[in-house]
Amino acid sequence: MTxxxxxxxxxxxxxxxxxARAARMENPGFGKVFSDHMVTxxxxxxxxxxxxxxxxxxxxxxxxxxxxxxxxxxxxxxMKAYRTEKGIVxxxxxxxxxxxxxxxxxxxxxxxxxxxxxxxxxxxxRADADWVPGGDGSLYLRPFxxxxxxxxxxxxxxxxxFSVIASPVGSxxxxxxxxxxxxxxxxxxxxxxxGTGAAKCGGNYAASLVAQAEASRHGCDxxxxxxxxxxxxxxxxxxxxxxxxxxxGSLITPPLGGTILPGITRDSILTLARENGLRxxxxxxxxxxxxxxxxxxxxxxAFACGTAAVVAGIGTIRFNGGSFSIGNSGDGPVTARxxxxxxxxxxxxxADKHGWVRPVL
Ligand SMILES: *Cc1c(COP(=O)(O)O)cnc(C)c1O
Numbered sequence: 001m002t003x004x005x006x007x008x009x010x011x012x013x014x015x016x017x018x019x020a021r022a023a024r025m026e027n028p029g030f031g032k033v034f035s036d037h038m039v040t041x042x043x044x045x046x047x048x049x050x051x052x053x054x055x056x057x058x059x060x061x062x063x064x065x066x067x068x069x070x071x072x073x074x075x076x077x078x079m080k081a082y083r084t085e086k087g088i089v090x091x092x093x094x095x096x097x098x099x100x101x102x103x104x105x106x107x108x109x110x111x112x113x114x115x116x117x118x119x120x121x122x123x124x125x126r127a128d129a130d131w132v133p134g135g136d137g138s139l140y141l142r143p144f145x146x147x148x149x150x151x152x153x154x155x156x157x158x159x160x161x162f163s164v165i166a167s168p169v170g171s172x173x174x175x176x177x178x179x180x181x182x183x184x185x186x187x188x189x190x191x192x193x194x195g196t197g198a199a200k201c202g203g204n205y206a207a208s209l210v211a212q213a214e215a216s217r218h219g220c221d222x223x224x225x226x227x228x229x230x231x232x233x234x235x236x237x238x239x240x241x242x243x244x245x246x247x248x249g250s251l252i253t254p255p256l257g258g259t260i261l262p263g264i265t266r267d268s269i270l271t272l273a274r275e276n277g278l279r280x281x282x283x284x285x286x287x288x289x290x291x292x293x294x295x296x297x298x299x300x301x302a303f304a305c306g307t308a309a310v311v312a313g314i315g316t317i318r319f320n321g322g323s324f325s326i327g328n329s330g331d332g333p334v335t336a337r338x339x340x341x342x343x344x345x346x347x348x349x350x351a352d353k354h355g356w357v358r359p360v361l
Contacts, residue, residue, distance in 0.1 A: 004047075004048070004049065004050050004121075004123050005041070005049045005050065005113070005116050006050055006052060006119075006143060007039060007041070007051075007052035007053065007054050007123050007336075008052060008053050008054070008055070008121055008133070008217070009054045009055075009123070009127070010053060010054065010055040010129070011037075011055075012036045012055075012056040012057075013056065014035060015036045016036055016159060018130075018220050021102070021130060021131065024168075025131070025133055025137075025172065027158075028133070028137065028167070028168045028169055028170050028208075029131075029169070029170060030140070030167075030169050030170070030172070030308065031140065031167050031169070032167070032168065033168055034057060034167050035057065035124075035128035035131035035139070035163060035165075035166040035167070035168065035288040036054065036056065036057060036128055036131070036164050037052075037054055037056060037057055037124055037125070037127045037128050037161060037166075038055065038056075038057040038058070038163060038166075039052065039053065039054050039120040039123055039124050039164040040055070040122070040161055040162070040163045041053075041112075041116065041120065041161070041162045041163075042052055042054070042159070042160070042161055042162075043110050043159065043160040043161075043162065044158065045158040048110075048111075048317055049112070049113070049116060049162070050118065052116070052119075052246025054120075054123045054124060054127055055134065055359065058166065058256050059062070060161070062148055063150035064150075065146075065150040065151060065152055065187075066146075066147065066148050066149065066150055067147035067148070067149050067150075067151060067157040068146040068147045068148065068157075070152060071147070071154060072201070072202060072203045072206070073107055073108070073109060073146065073147035073156070073157055073160075074107075074144065074146040074201060074203070075103040075104060075107055075109065075144065075145050075199060075200055075201045075202070076103075076142060076144035076145070076200055076201075076202065077096045077099065077100050077141075077142070077143040077144070077200060077307075078096075078140065078141070078142060078200075078265075078307045078308065079091065079093060079121070079140075079141045079143075079307060080138040080140055080141065080169075080307060081125045081132050081138060081139040081141060081173040081360065082132070082138050082346050082347055082348070083132045083133065083134045083138075083140075084347055084348030084349075085348055085349075086348055086359065087359055087360070087361050088125060088129055088132050088359070088360045088361040089346075089348065089357045089358060089359050089360060090121065090122075090125070090357070090358045090360055091264075091345075091346050091356055091357060091358075092264050092268070092356045092358075093117075093118055093121060093358055094114060094118070094263045094269070094351030095154060096117070096143065096264065096357075097112070097114040097117035097118060097119075098114065098145060099200060099262065099264070100112055100145070100200070101114070101166075102115060102198070102199065103199040103200045103201060104145065104194055106198070106199040106201075107196070107199060107201055108156035109145060109147070109156065109157075109160060110160060112143075112145065112162050116162075117143065117160055120141060120143065120162070120164050121141055121164055122360050123166050123168055123233065124141070124165075125139065125166070125360045125361065126152075126360065126361050127135065128166055129361050131166060131168050132168070133169075133170070134166050135169065135171075136170070137168060137169060137170050137190045138168075138169060139166050139167070139169075139170045140166065140167045140168070140307075140308075141165075141170050142163060142164065142165050142166070142167065143162070143163070143164045144162075144163055144164075144165075145160055145161065145162045145163070146160065146161055147159070147160055148160055148161050168310075169308075172214070172308055172309040172310065172312070173309070173312075176336060177312075177313065177331045177336075177339075178195075178313075178315075178331075179273065179312075179313040179314060179316070179331065180221040180222055180304065180312045180313070180314055180315065181219065181220045181221050181222075181314075181315055181316040181317075181318065182215070182220055182221065182222045182223065182224045182304075182314055182316070182318070183211075183214060183215035183218045183220035183222070183223050183224065183318050183319070184213060184223075184224045184226065184287060184315050184317060184318070184319040185211045185215070185223050185224065185225055185226070186319070186320045187211070187214070188207075188208075188210060188211040188214070188223075188225070189225055189226065189227070189228035189231070189235075189257045190204060190207065190208055190211075190225040190227065190228075190235060190236070190238070190259075191204060191225075191235075191260075192228035192229070192259065193228070193229065193257075193258060193259060194258070195228075195258075195259065197235075197258060197259035197260060197261065198256065198258050198259065198260065198261060198262060200278075202260060203260075205238075205239070208223065208225075208238045209240070211223045211225070212238050218318050219318070220223040220316075220318055222237045222238060222240070222304065223237060223238050224236075224237055224242070224317070225237070225238070226287055232282045232286050232287065233254065233285065233286055233287075234254055234285050234286065234287055234289070234290060235254055235259060235260050236260050236261065236307075237273065237304050237306075239306055239307055239308070240263070240265075240304035240306035240308075240309065240312070241253065241254075241260065241261070241263040241265070241266040241304065241305050242254065242302065242303070242304050242305075242314070243266075243269065243273075243289070243302070243303055243304075243305065243336045244285060244293075244299055244301075244302050245278075245294075245298065245299070245300045245301035245302070245303075245332065245335070246293070246296050246298060246299060246300060247299075247300050248279075248298075249277065249278060249279055250278065250279040250280075250281050251270070251278045251280055251281065251334075252281045252282075252283060252285050252286060253266065253270065253275045253280070253281075253285075254282070254283075254284060255283060255284065256282070263305060263306055263307075264307070264340070265305040265306050265307055265310065265311070266305055266306075268340055268342055268356065269305050269311065270282075270340060271297070271340050271354065272341050272342060273338060276337065276338070278334070278342075286340070287319070290302075290317070291317075291324055294317070294324050294326050294339075295324060295334075299326060300332055300334070301313065301326065301333075301334050301335050302314040302326050303335045303338075304321075310339060310343060311335060311338060311339035311342065313331040313332065314326065314334045345357065
């Protein structure tokens with residue numbers, strides 16, 4: 001690491017008192033409470049990455065013509081720091097670094113080098129270690145990058161800010177695991193071949209919100225997207241990948257092919273499932289098959305997975321024209337087992353055979 005990208009620490013002049021922090025962390029929900037510090041690093045075409053700072057969390061001052069506000073050159077990551085018996089750890093943060101680099105490439109942005117990404121995330125976790133909840137909470141970390149050049153012409157910007165902020169979060173499932181209900185969207189798709197579906201960019205979320213609102217109107221927790229070309233193949237949820245557990249010992253999940261976000265939870269779950277003797281089939285699975293297999297009992301369990309909720313059983317599926325449920329309404333045995341193995345590794349209560357856990361403090 002060169003000096004140019006070393007992160008300079010400018011501690012908060014008046015950090016939150018222990019009492020105030022405890023009060024805010026008591027029932028934090030998701031993404032509403034923020035820690036004291038942030039990291040920012042600047043990129044310009046002439047200097048590359050420079051001016052890395054860990055400092056008091058504060059609003060950005062950006063020009064009204066900043067490219068991100070007009071052409072949405074923005075990407076992000078989502079990851080968590082966990083408080084374990086052996087200290088504070090991250091889960092596969094190198095994978096987040098790699099994925100951010102892939103997203104950057106797709107949006108014609110400069111890559112954040114892996115060591116700079118890890119330095120930034122770890123510096124923030126160390127500075128705000130007191131904000132890492134115990135129990136089943138965690139410190140949600142949000143690395144992100146946006147185009148900060150004041151220019152209204154359409155081309156890749158020549159200035160960017162990479163930043164990391166942190167938010168203590170409670171367990172996604174307060175008061176026990178419960179199956180989520182999903183709405184299968186007819187009208188909207190999330191991504192198309194050649195599009196940005198495999199990049200973690202804000203624009204994908206902007207495009208998914210109207211479908212998520214439609215799901216809510218139909219009384220569902222989440223939206224399921226089908227493919228854009230045939231409206232037939234199950235792709236993923238708004239922010240989670242999806243897996244199907246069959247009666248023949250196989251686990252089916254849609255293949256990564258550019259339209260699906262390559263989830264780190266998905267990848268970890270597939271590894272654990274394989275070790276549990278399940279046969280992994282990354283293959284297209286249609287909504288018609290889903291319905292038929294649920295009705296015949298061939299489909300035993302379905303679950304969604306992602307960093308925020310980890311693993312969430314899918315109970316009821318609604319669509320234009322009806323609904324069906326999966327026999328094992330919610331947390332089936334395979335879903336429960338895979339979740340508990342993954343959470344055990346993240347929380348340091350199960351052996352980390354794959355070297356997925358990275359100690360920070
Ligand atoms: C982030 C994200 C996921 C889950 O990825 P994880 O690395 O498991 O958190 C799935 N789908 C979409 C659209 C996402 O943005």
